[in-house]
Amino acid sequence: MDNQEESANITSFIPPSIHSSTLLAGDSYAHYSPCPSAIIPSSYSISSSDLTEPTPCVLGVDEAGRGPVLGPMVYSAFYLPLPLHHSLLAKEHHFDDSKVLTSAVRSNLMRLLCTRDSSLHTSCGWAVKVLSARDIGAGMLRQATGNYNLNAQAMDTTIEIIRGIVEERRVNVKEVYIDTIGNPQTYQKKLERIFPALTITVAKKADSLYPCVSAASVCAKVTRDVALEICYEALVKQQNSGAKGESASEGWGSGYPSDSKCVGWLKNDMDTLFGWGNECRFSWGTARELLESKIGLKVDWPVEEEEEAQRLTDFFTVSASGPGNNEEANGLRDWYGKRSQEIF
Structure with a gap:
C-alpha cells in the first residue's frame, strides 16, 4: 500500500486515505474504507435465504482545505448505525468540529478508527x-x-461520495447531515432531488451540531494535513537532491493565504517561468498576483471561437469548391500518412 511512501519525516498518523503516488502526481482520487462488521448492507439478492434487514445508518459530510492556496481540498463522508450516533461518537469518543480539536487528538481518533477491533x-x-x-x-x-x-x-x-456509499456499497443510509456550502436551503433542495429516499439536513456549523459530521471533519482534516506534509517532504527531497538550484525554505505553514509563512514560501520558492508545482492552486488570487508581480507582466490567454477551431486533418483537406480540387485533394490524401521514402 502506497500510504507509507515519502513518510520518513511525517510525525502524525498516516491514514490509509493517503495514496502518496497519486497525491504527488497531482491527481485527485477517492478512498473508501471497508464496510464495518456492525453494519449489514442492503443485499442484491432476493432469495428467501437472505432476509436479514440492512442496518439503518446515519451519514455526515464535511470538508477540510477549502480556502488554502496550497494542497488538496478533502471531502469526507462518515457513517455508522443510527442507534450509535451520539453514544459512540459524542459520549464515548468526544468527536467535535476538527478545528476545536488539537492535532494530536484528531490523529489519535483517526488511528482508533483504523485500528482493528476498536x-x-x-x-x-x-x-x-x-x-x-x-x-x-x-x-x-x-x-x-x-x-x-x-x-x-x-x-x-459530495454527490459522488454519497453515491459511492449508498448506491455502490449499498449502505442503508436513512439520515444525512451536511455542513453547508452557501445557502443551506438551496443546497439541501438540490441534494433532495438527487437522493429522494434520504432524509437530508444541510446546516451551518453542522460539524458542531451533528457527531457524524464532526467525525467526517476529523477524517478530512487528518487526511488533508498529512497530504500537505507529504507534499512538502517530497519537495524538500527533490530540492536537496539538486533538482533545483535553491534550497527549500523552512516550511510553508498551513497553506492559507493569510499565513505569512505560506506567502513567504510562495515568494521564495517560485520559479519565474513555471511558478510552483502540483501543490499550488494557480487559480487563487494570491498565486496569480505573485506570478504577475514577479514576471512583471500580465498574461491573457486568448480563446478561439469554436467556428475558428480546426482539426489537424483539416490542413490536409481541400474544399470541393476550390479550383483543381480533385487532383490536389487526392494528392494530399495520398501523401498524408505515407512514409517519407514512399513520397520521394
Missing part, C-alpha cells in the same frame, strides 16, 4: 475524496467549457 473500527465506515490543487485550479481557470467554480466542484464531490 469500537470505532467495527462500527463506523468512512470515505474521502481528495481534490488535488492542480485539478481545482484547472477547473476554475478553464475557458472553453466554462468555469468550474469551487462550489460546483464541492457539490459534485
Whole structure:
C-alpha cells in the first residue's frame, strides 16, 4: 500500500486515505474504507435465504482545505448505525468540529478508527475524496467549457461520495447531515432531488451540531494535513537532491493565504517561468498576483471561437469548391500518412 511512501519525516498518523503516488502526481482520487462488521448492507439478492434487514445508518459530510492556496481540498463522508450516533461518537469518543480539536487528538481518533477491533473500527465506515490543487485550479481557470467554480466542484464531490456509499456499497443510509456550502436551503433542495429516499439536513456549523459530521471533519482534516506534509517532504527531497538550484525554505505553514509563512514560501520558492508545482492552486488570487508581480507582466490567454477551431486533418483537406480540387485533394490524401521514402 502506497500510504507509507515519502513518510520518513511525517510525525502524525498516516491514514490509509493517503495514496502518496497519486497525491504527488497531482491527481485527485477517492478512498473508501471497508464496510464495518456492525453494519449489514442492503443485499442484491432476493432469495428467501437472505432476509436479514440492512442496518439503518446515519451519514455526515464535511470538508477540510477549502480556502488554502496550497494542497488538496478533502471531502469526507462518515457513517455508522443510527442507534450509535451520539453514544459512540459524542459520549464515548468526544468527536467535535476538527478545528476545536488539537492535532494530536484528531490523529489519535483517526488511528482508533483504523485500528482493528476498536469500537470505532467495527462500527463506523468512512470515505474521502481528495481534490488535488492542480485539478481545482484547472477547473476554475478553464475557458472553453466554462468555469468550474469551487462550489460546483464541492457539490459534485459530495454527490459522488454519497453515491459511492449508498448506491455502490449499498449502505442503508436513512439520515444525512451536511455542513453547508452557501445557502443551506438551496443546497439541501438540490441534494433532495438527487437522493429522494434520504432524509437530508444541510446546516451551518453542522460539524458542531451533528457527531457524524464532526467525525467526517476529523477524517478530512487528518487526511488533508498529512497530504500537505507529504507534499512538502517530497519537495524538500527533490530540492536537496539538486533538482533545483535553491534550497527549500523552512516550511510553508498551513497553506492559507493569510499565513505569512505560506506567502513567504510562495515568494521564495517560485520559479519565474513555471511558478510552483502540483501543490499550488494557480487559480487563487494570491498565486496569480505573485506570478504577475514577479514576471512583471500580465498574461491573457486568448480563446478561439469554436467556428475558428480546426482539426489537424483539416490542413490536409481541400474544399470541393476550390479550383483543381480533385487532383490536389487526392494528392494530399495520398501523401498524408505515407512514409517519407514512399513520397520521394
